[in-house]
Amino acid sequence: MHEMSLCESILGILNEQAEKEAFSRVDRVCLEVGPLSGVETDALRFGFDVVMRGSIAETARLEIVTPPAMAWCLPCGVNVPISERFDPCPECGSHQLQVTSGEELRIKELEVS
Numbered sequence: 001m002h003e004m005s006l007c008e009s010i011l012g013i014l015n016e017q018a019e020k021e022a023f024s025r026v027d028r029v030c031l032e033v034g035p036l037s038g039v040e041t042d043a044l045r046f047g048f049d050v051v052m053r054g055s056i057a058e059t060a061r062l063e064i065v066t067p068p069a070m071a072w073c074l075p076c077g078v079n080v081p082i083s084e085r086f087d088p089c090p091e092c093g094s095h096q097l098q099v100t101s102g103e104e105l106r107i108k109e110l111e112v113s
């Protein structure tokens, strides 16, 4: 499962940060997961629980924020909302779109103690 290895790399980052910034517990992890990132948030939550067990983030609360997927439409010259990567422009139907957001996959905030 892709989400499981993702959680393992998150834990790796947390451990690294813990060493650098000398904290011993993670209370909250806020992840930014774009709708185009290909990550299943249910699977991510499940993987998080499994992977964090016995770690510094065992009791951490997981928050997932999903930014809207947007693309720049060349003919319209504006940012338009999309729901899939290869969606046409909702305004003009053009496929000359360049995804500007929605592919995010990163730790947005950490609360530690």
Ligand SMILES: [Zn+2]
Residues within 6 Å of the ligand: 073, 074, 075, 076, 077, 089, 090, 091, 092, 093, 094
């Ligand atoms: Zn357009």
